[in-house]
Amino acid sequence: MPVIRWLISKTIQFFLGSAQERKSDAIAKRKENGAFEGASASKDRKFEENYAAAARLLRTRIDQEFPDAYYARLSSGRNSSYDYGQDRALAIDTMSIAIAMALRNGATVQQAATAGAASIGI
CATH class of the missing domain: 1.20.5 (Single alpha-helices involved in coiled-coils or other helix-helix interfaces)
Known part of the structure; x- marks a missing residue:
């Protein structure tokens, strides 16, 4: 059996x-x-679009607060010998994490941009 x-x-x-x-x-x-395209494909595409939109909202504020090394040397009032690249990279990494977490938790683009700005203090 x-x-x-x-x-x-x-x-x-x-x-x-x-x-x-x-x-x-x-x-x-x-x-x-x-x-x-599975069920998550459109969700991922929407996430990428929202992330890019939130990053664009903060682009000008980041450029003013954390200039890259080239523009920092050209502007007056900045230390031309200081390397601003690491500060900028750290700020962008921190902001990116905050935006991604906010979007994953269901925030709107504006809320995600606000969370990104708050994470780096701008």
């Missing part, structure tokens, strides 16, 4: 498993060709 159960289970697994494998292979091929 156990042999018959084992044989039946292996037969069912063979037919159902191979159907699932064919479906998985078809999805993988469509993904490689760029034709497959």
